Amino acid sequence: MILEAEFSPGMPIPACVEIGRIVEEAGFDRLGVSDVALWQDTYVVQALCAKATTRIEIGAMVTNAYLRHPAVTAAALAGLAELSGGRAFVGLGVGAGLEALGTPMSRPVVTLREAIEVLRALLAGETVHFQGSVFRLDGAALRVPPGTSVPVAVGTRSPAVARLAGELADRALVGARYLSEGFAGAYRSWVAQGAQRAGRDPAAVEIAPRLTLCCSPERDAAYATMRRDAAEFLVTLHPDDLYIEPERFEAIERVLSTKRGWYFDPDAYHPPELDELIDDRLVEAFSICGTARDVEAQLRRVSSMGFASASLKLAPVRRPGKTMFEGLEETVTSAAAAVSALRGSAA
Numbered sequence: 001m002i003l004e005a006e007f008s009p010g011m012p013i014p015a016c017v018e019i020g021r022i023v024e025e026a027g028f029d030r031l032g033v034s035d036v037a038l039w040q041d042t043y044v045v046q047a048l049c050a051k052a053t054t055r056i057e058i059g060a061m062v063t064n065a066y067l068r069h070p071a072v073t074a075a076a077l078a079g080l081a082e083l084s085g086g087r088a089f090v091g092l093g094v095g096a097g098l099e100a101l102g103t104p105m106s107r108p109v110v111t112l113r114e115a116i117e118v119l120r121a122l123l124a125g126e127t128v129h130f131q132g133s134v135f136r137l138d139g140a141a142l143r144v145p146p147g148t149s150v151p152v153a154v155g156t157r158s159p160a161v162a163r164l165a166g167e168l169a170d171r172a173l174v175g176a177r178y179l180s181e182g183f184a185g186a187y188r189s190w191v192a193q194g195a196q197r198a199g200r201d202p203a204a205v206e207i208a209p210r211l212t213l214c215c216s217p218e219r220d221a222a223y224a225t226m227r228r229d230a231a232e233f234l235v236t237l238h239p240d241d242l243y244i245e246p247e248r249f250e251a252i253e254r255v256l257s258t259k260r261g262w263y264f265d266p267d268a269y270h271p272p273e274l275d276e277l278i279d280d281r282l283v284e285a286f287s288i289c290g291t292a293r294d295v296e297a298q299l300r301r302v303s304s305m306g307f308a309s310a311s312l313k314l315a316p317v318r319r320p321g322k323t324m325f326e327g328l329e330e331t332v333t334s335a336a337a338a339v340s341a342l343r344g345s346a347a
Contacts, residue, residue, distance in 0.1 A: 002309035003027075007019055007034065008265075009033055010036070017049055019332065020033075020049030021053060022333065024056040027340055027343060030058070031053070031058045032311065035061070035064065036262075038101075042060045043076045050080060055087075059088060062155040063093075064098065064105075066103050067098065070118040073119060074142060078145055088146070088150050089151040090150060091153040091173060092115060092116065093154065093173075112154065114132040115135065120168075123142070125141070127139055127140070151170040152168070154171070162187060166194025167195065167198040172208070174208070177210065177313075180239070180242070184305045187209070191207055209302060210311045211288050211313070212226065213287070213314055215288075215294075215295050216317045216334050218291075221319065222289050223280060255277060256271065256274070270318070314331050317330040
């Protein structure tokens with residue numbers, strides 16, 4: 001099973017680089033660095049992680065085409081591919097943190113389609129003449145195109161963008177932390193529809209569910225960390241195949257309105273009422289969580305749904321006084337045994 005570990009770079013640069021090194025040491029196959037507006041720049045972090053590692057693939061999870069023109073992204077990727085010895089990939093999506101900048105995220109399918117087309121042409125070393133409804137290039141070419149291919153992934157939970165991923169991407173990163181048999185089937189269907197529309201074999205597109213990983217030797221610490229995350233995704237998605245009493249859902253929605261900060265930031269405010277409202281069943285519905293043994297079992301369940309890869313957003317274990325780095329380090333080092341066990345069974 002191919003395992004991708006993504007972290008948000010909301011900490012000093014040396015700490016970000018050390019997390020990248022630890023992720024590789026733990027046995028993961030890919031390292032994703034979130035592109036969050038106003039946080040440490042994803043491409044700076046990726047470049048430094050490339051210098052600190054030797055094996056793992058490195059890419060943005062996910063970058064956007066609203067703040068970053070695809071030509072700018074292509075130039076960054078060419079440099080990253082050279083620096084890493086051909087280990088670069090790129091994840092594209094609508095993006096995060098743009099609301100604070102007043103950036104309208106309009107026409108996502110058209111914007112992403114044109115961005116991918118421009119990006120692929122530039123990375124292939126072409127001189128690009130492109131007249132789209134969003135982007136226009138008149139004889140643009142990279143000064144130093146990459147000498148190796150750069151896989152393109154598209155992250156989404158939208159049916160339309162999932163079809164676009166099937167049509168144009170190498171990898172489809174699907175979902176928003178919730179995975180069930182029904183949702184898994186829907187994602188596969190949407191990606192397959194896009195692939196078939198483009199005359200591609202759907203099997204040529206790698207499909208990876210996007211899930212959250214929180215791991216600790218202390219099961220309760222991991223579960224406590226994930227209660228707010230589970231609440232956020234429950235309210236955002238409210239999946240129709242996950243029953244929850246209407247009164248409890250309304251209470252969760254009401255309590256969640258008092259939150260502050262990003263859910264993956266240890267400095268964020270986590271309303272304590274969620275500790276009672278979000279039980280273990282809901283935590284398990286929206287995350288890969290617990291001890292290494294728990295994580296191994298849950299990832300085997302993902303594999304049993306027919307997924308050969310998984311994209312895991314790393315959640316820092318929350319403890320009083322613990323930094324984001326320390327929380328992420330605990331999750332990654334604790335999960336290493338699960339990664340090793342999965343590798344051993346696949347050998």
